[in-house]
Every structure is written in structure tokens, then in C-alpha cells.
Amino acid sequence: GAGVSQSPSNKVTEKGKDVELRCDPISGHTALYWYRQSLGQGLEFLIYFQGNSAPDKSGLPSDRFSAERTGGSVSTLTIQRTQQEDSAVYLCASSLAGQGIYGYTFGSGTRLTVV
């Protein structure tokens, strides 16, 4: 597609439920990143994919968080047993390749509210 597409744009869920957030990167971009922006906080890194593999998942805050990428394209971030502190905007970005030598294109984010 023309840009990075994320869905849903907004998600309200009850504490304890599982949620899936989707990211569809720019076609041909091999690098894909998930970031999180909590209210009043800066952006923090969650996980990086190069193709279908995740060489850096150091930012995932707990084992309730997981992500996968299939076909070198769409990625899904799953949060199990959601907690109120998971409420944040989850942003996806893609890049032509990793190594940080290409620019990033960000999606519009998914605003997650856990009630």
C-alpha cells in the first residue's frame, strides 16, 4: 500500500481480555518496528522484525506481549490478559531495510484503552 496501515485505530477492552493489533507495512519494506507511546510518556521500542524474524525483541515489557510477522508483510502484536498499564498508543513503522540507513514511515497507531 501507499502507507503503513494499522488496525483498529481505536480499541477499548476489558482488563484480562486478549487483544490483537495489526500492522500492514509499505510493500517491499523488509524492516518493521513496533513502538508504544503511553499517556504523557515518550515513545518506547517494543520489537523489530527483519523479514519474518525478530532479531530484537528486547523492548517487549512482559511475556504477555508477543508479535509475529508472516510473508514478510503483515505483523500482529498480541497482548494477553491485558492490564490497565497496557493502555497506550501502539505505533508501527516500516523501513526499506534495517541497519538504520533508511528512513522510517509510521502508521497512525492503535489507541488501546484497557478498562
Add this chain to the structure above:
Amino acid sequence: KNEVEQSPQNLTAQEGEFITINCSYSVGISALHWLQQHPGGGIVSLFMLSSGKKKHGRLIATINIQEKHSSLHITASHPRDSAVYICAVGEAGTASKLTFGTGTRLQVTL
């Protein structure tokens, strides 16, 4: 101490003013990014720099690698420039993720 520090945190300017936002970082980098985030909106990449200076319209970004410092300038500011401006660095060696500053909230008034 954060690896990426921005100043000021908040900035109010009148239309037409020249604006400067500063970013200092403490790690070796492969590139530095300036990003723009409008309220309720996504993030737009403005510049990616590894040296020197870049210009796009009324926006200018400079970087001094030796001093580990970058500036974003906005000339002839306009209310539509109101947004949060975020500095982010891709660390040398890892380069698989960005480390972000906390952002500068800019409000340009008429």
C-alpha cells in the same frame, strides 16, 4: 540521564517567528531523525541526518556529530506548524531501533 535530551519541552511562538528546537544525545549514532506528531495524529518523518544540514521548505535540520547535537529550525512559523516535534536516534552498531527524546510541544499563535 536519557540518551536523547530535547529542549525546550514546551514552546509558544507568534506567527512569523523563527523557531529552534535542540536535541542532544549521548551515544554513537548511525542517523538522527526529526519527527512531527500532530494531536491525535500519526507521526511524520521530517528529516533523517547523519551529517551536515538538510532543508525542506521552511524547515532546516542541522547536526554536529562531534558535539552530539542537532537543531531543528522553522522559519516564518505558522499556526499549522503547531505539533510535537520529536528527536530520535538510531544507535550505531544496533541500528535496529530508534531511541526517542520526550518531544517539544510547539504552539504557534496568530
